[in-house]
Amino acid sequence: MIVCCDKGNSFTIRLKDIDAPEREQPFASNSRDYLKEMVMDKPIKLIGDKRDKYGRLLVDIMVDGQSVNEIMIAEGMAWRWRYSKSKKMELLEETARDAKKGIWALPESQRIEPWEWRKQRAR
Secondary structure (H helix, E strand, O other): EEEEEEOOEEEEEEEEOOEEOOOOOOOOOHHHHHHOOOHHHOOOOEEEEEOOOOOOOOEEEEEOOOHHHHHHHOOOOOEEEEOOOOOOHHHHHHHHHHHHOHHHHHHHHHHEEEEEEEEHHHO
């Protein structure tokens, strides 16, 4: 995701602890549209100062005091990133899965983790 600040300097971010469906995957547009709805034209706060190997800033996005990252997982709009150590994200994902929210409502054959999807497409 590319972010632009008031001064016009844009930079690329990655939402910490989540992995959303890839563009060609089932549910990708649902996930993307949900995220857009939460952040477009709203003041956001980015929390994080580390970068990934691609130079993207790893952040938690806050809107109205709420973590967009946590909401995305809680509503089944993304998977918890497979290397996440966050117990809270793990619990939010389990709860969404049990409630069959978002991606968890898809047939199992359509629920391919994004990291597996990327690996399959790299071949």
